[in-house]
Amino acid sequence: MSLLDRCPFDPADPEAQTLLDALGHLYPLATQAQRPISRAGIRLQDIALNDAMTDVWPRVLHAAANQGRLRALVSGIAADPNSAGHEIFVRLAQTPVEAGTRSPLPVPAVGPQKNTARILGLVTAVLAVVALVAIGVVILAPNQQSGGEIVLEGYDFLGALPFMPAGPQPTQPVPRPSSAALPVHNSGAGAVPFDGAEPGAYAGERDVTISRRDDLAAHLEGHPETAAALVEVLNKDPAVTRSAALTVAGLGAYLRTLTPVVLRFDIRVTDHGLDGHTAVPRQAVLQSGTAVLVDGLGVPRIRLAGGSPLIAMQNVSGTPQYLGVKWNGFDEKAIAALRPTGTPLTVLVLIDLGTGVAFDRPVGSIGDRDTERTAGSVEPSTSPVVTTTPLTTPLTPTATTSADTRPLDLSGPWTMRSLGSDIAGAVSHTAEGFAFRNEEVAGAVRAALDCVLIGKLGGAATMSCRNAVTGNGDPLGADSTYSGTLTAISWQGRSMFRFDGVITAPIYPSLGQYEVSLFPG
Structure with a gap:
């Protein structure tokens, strides 16, 4: 009998393990999981989505099996183009429907349990906050993301919901040395502010032309809905809109002002996935070696692997839960948040991935106009320099x-x-x-x-x-x-x-x- 038609759901089954692994990779955040769960008509009842999704998915699948909705869930995901990298969804969805003896059981207790009274209490509290915001009493709005979830995005991470098809995989540089652990406020998984204009903040391959930026611009010109979602995200960051808000018509010109570089240390950002025509935010740590497009203020704006927009990090509530595989050298006390410089840059001082020698890359160029370092440039940094009291919110320009x-x-x-x-x-x-x-x-x-x-x-x-x-x-x-x-x-x-x-x-x-x-x- 197909796994999709059995009840109760058996998480120990080898196919079930493969399915759970694929779901965790494809939908690591509750905000991403809500859409396929809702489309399948699954009633979650007391299942709280603000636990780690590795704990939530087994309970969701158990509830889906009890309600006879597991096949609907898997079939819906199989029809999503973003699931193409996981053959388990199509394979299971194509298995013949078989009738079986259903023996509904309570949802298994995986992770902290949330009873109905507590959920109602949280809903009441949230509604109270929303009501106060509406009349202007509570002006500070809650974060977009709760539950402490932070996705670990390796240097070659494409993501489940990319903004454009996958491109060539970047080459991870040698891990940069750190003279001391950077202080961090673990309660909000914050990061040390670090000026993106600092020489040596980024790396690159000298005199190697990178076409990925122009490929993204061409892709977005042919997909206006995707372009609109990307523009909407970037306009949420004041550093982007300091002169004027971005428009879809002006997006191509804006992208061609960005400079392709490679991160030299792990950074915290708000990354995004594209669900249909909607950008879904996720708090993330980008690994050293990630290829990004940097603006004229020294701040990463696009993750090149999937074309996703990047804006300033947000703190998470509760204990941080890092989702994904921790890479060698990962240290939550050595994460930085790149802040915009006050004066627009003309060049970025990069470290050559092959030789370790610093060179200049003009802002807006794609590796076709790299030059020797200009005289008088300061030595490249070997570790982020903390110039103010460490913060858990991004700094404003020039502070x-x-x-x-x-x-x-x-x-x-x-x-x-x-x-x-x-x-x-x-x-x-x-x-x-x-x-x-x-x-x-x-x-x-x-x-x-x-x-x-x-x-x-x-x-x-x-x-x-x-x-x-x-x-x-x-x-x-x-x-x-x-x-x-x-x-x-x-x-x-x-x-x-x-x-x-x-x-x-x-x-x-x-x-x-x-x-x-x-x-x-």
Whole structure:
């Protein structure tokens, strides 16, 4: 009898093991798994998708077998072009339908169990947060991804949902040396900020022309829906839209401003897969040796293997769960997040993969205009240089430490960032520190965020915030407190500061312990 027609589902069966391995590779994230599960009409009941998918898939298949929907699930996946690399789906889907004795059993307890009351509680909490966001009380939106899932993407990883067909596989460079482990906040699987303009941040093969960039541009010109999904993703990153938002019509020209390079250390990003015409985000670690396209600010924007767009990393809630195979040398304390430089670059200083000698690659070139390093270039870095207090959120452009004693300049716009959302406001002096304020008015409704920041530069600090909404009805409000550090920085030639902290009260069960940053710009 076919595996698809047996009940209960036997995870010890060799075919079942192959099926589970293929599902885990094809759909490593809950956001990716929801679509085929839903299309098959499987009722998950108490199965929570925010556990590791290696634990969830056996329970899903058991539930599907009990409900007589396992064949529908596998047949639906077999019809998906992205499953072509796994023959198990087509082979099982083509097996004749056979009737058998069904003996439904409870869903097996693989991983932490989630009872109905807890799920309802989480739903209630999430709905409450959504309602507060809608009226402006809670301005900080939750992260796109929860559950702590971070996909490990090896240098030759294509992905289950690529934006374009596979191309030539890149060559992994020799692992770059690290003089010391980089500090990292494991609660959010953050990363050390590292300037993408740093000489030696990237590698490449000198005088080897790379056509993959232009192949991607041509592919997207023939697939406007895919191009639209890619543009929508890139426009979510302020560093991309700092001059103007990208358009589908201008995408080809934009891609031809990017430079093909190879990563010299593991980095954290938000990568994406293409599900139909929709980009599905996933938090990821890209392995050293990954080929990427870098923009004029020194930040990776496209993963060349599958053509997927890359934007700034987001912290995950809960304990980080690294999905996939850990490569030799993987160390969660040696992961960096590349930040944009403040001044557009004209050249990137790369390390030759064959000789280890540094050379210059003009920004926007594809290996056809490589030259000797220009005189006066600094020596290539051998390990990311931490120039500010290590953060778990990406830095804004040009933020670096400053040892000067000039009076702080609080002019211009300021930004508060948390859980992937930015709030624009103004900062002013107070008797004990600083104040941040944001106010928005929509008709008769006024929403205000007022924060008081107390502490000394270079030391511990506390920020207390009050969200208040007034209008038609009783006033509403919510308070929050954050603990962290104040760091002196030089930003666009001015003496300024930034605050980075973690919420200490209240802790929303649906969001967990999340970070906040306040910085100029």
